[in-house]
Amino acid sequence: MNKKNGKWFRQAAMLAALALPMGMQPAFAERIKDLASIQGVRNNQLIGYGIIVGLDNTGDQTTQTPFTTQAMGNMLSQMGVNLAPEQATKLQLKNVAAVMVTAVLPPFAKPGQPIDVTVSSIGNAKSLRGGTLLMSQLKGADGQVYAVAQGNVLVGGVGASSGGSKVTVNHLSAGRIPGGATVERAVSTPLGQGGFVYFELAGSDFSTAQKVVDAINKSMGPGTAQALDGRRVAVRAPDDPDARVSFLGRIENLDIKPEIGMAKVVVNPRTGSVVMNQKVTLDACAVAHGSLSVVVGEQQPGGGADVQVKQDAGSLMNIKAGANLADVVKALNALGANPLDLLAILQAMKAAGALRADLEII
Known part of the structure; x- marks a missing residue:
């Protein structure tokens, strides 16, 4: 190969390397394990009552929280320290706090496995920092x-007070104990029934359910999966436990491109937040709210529409864009519309039938 041909090949290779990223489009695919869960594989909530000791005079004011002294009296009696009832009620234990202990029991957890717990004060303790949780039983719904x-409490906050002044950073009345609980009883977690394993989609959608079925049948063979409804997919799995685990692992990592669900706008009046998906659109309408007026024109042949927003000062803003909610929200924000105005406008548009979306208020 001569130098001229070699130079040409090097230039062609450089052009191909530069063009490759431009030609690659993002797949936007998601794994089945991100869209669905296996029926029966779930967490279980645990709860219990506990006592934290070792606090630096930041515990419960026991005259106002009698359950703390009652719990301490019961615990001491079990350890051979017997107190008269009138003595137990007069205890002043500033280094003790009553707490609720919560934890999540993951699926397939076995006896002896550690899990994290969260402790939260139920009295008037000022801080749980530096305390130790005494042995507490965690019970399920049954x-x-x-x-x-049991263990030392980890509190992320810090506080100080002096001369009537008080400074607190983060929260002091709750904390965590990493690996602070030991599983004592296992929960049976069956993987399917009668040779089938059932996948449950996070949201009901017939298109996504069909895509899951197609992806499984294409990878594992025809007839492996079938959709029962818009949420559940039945998958024929091997009977051998080891083969079934490997089989489910391969299915969970299959990629599909899910369908975007119905058009939805989610608003939170408490925080003033508005979240929408790309399916949201508007029909032609005119809205006036307070000092603002919004006019959305008919759809133009080229795909755009006129969105006009007017304020009482006489300023007029024309926007050439598609008749979708994002452009209207952008125009309102440009004029300084507050979140409460925006929420009221969205509700009025929905009531008038101009908002082509499901409006959900949380």
Whole structure:
């Protein structure tokens, strides 16, 4: 190969390398494990009552929280320290706090496995920093004990007070104990019934369910999966436990491109937040709210529409854009519309039938 040909090949290779990223489009695919869960594989909530000791005079004011002294009296009696009832009620234990202990029991958890717990004060303790949780039973919804918690509490906040002044950073009345509970009872987690495993989509959507079925049948063979409805997909799985685990692992990592659900606008009046998906559109309408007026014109042949926003000062803004909600929200924000105005306008548009979306208020 001569130098001229070699130079040409090098230039062609450089052009191909530069063009490759430009030609690659993002796949926007998601794994099945991100869209669906296996029926029966779930977490279980645990709760218990506990006592934290070792606080630096930041515990419960026991005259106002009698359950703290009652719990301490019961615990001491179990350890051979017997107090008269009138003595137990007069205890002043500033280094003790009553807490609720919560934890999540993950699926397939076995006895001896550690899990994290969260402790939250139920009295008037000023801080749980530096405390130690005494042995506490964690029960499930059926009243059975599934874990036992104990350990040093980790509090992310800090506080100080002097001369009537007080400074607090973060929250001091709740904390965590990493690995602070030990599982004592396992929960049976069956993987399917009668040779089938059922995948449940996070949201009901017939198009996405069909895409999941197509992806599984294409990878694992025809007839492996079938959609039962818009949320559940039945998958024929091997009977051998080891083969079934490997089979489900391959299915969970299959990529599909899910369909975007119905057009939806989610608004939160408490925070003034508005979130929408790309399916949201508007029909031709005119809206006046307070000092603002909004006019959305008919759809133009080229695909655009006129969106006009007017304020009482006489300023007029013309926007050439598609008749979608994002452009209207952008125009309102440009004029300084507050979140409450925006929420009221959206509700009025929905009531008038101009907002082509499901309006959900949380």
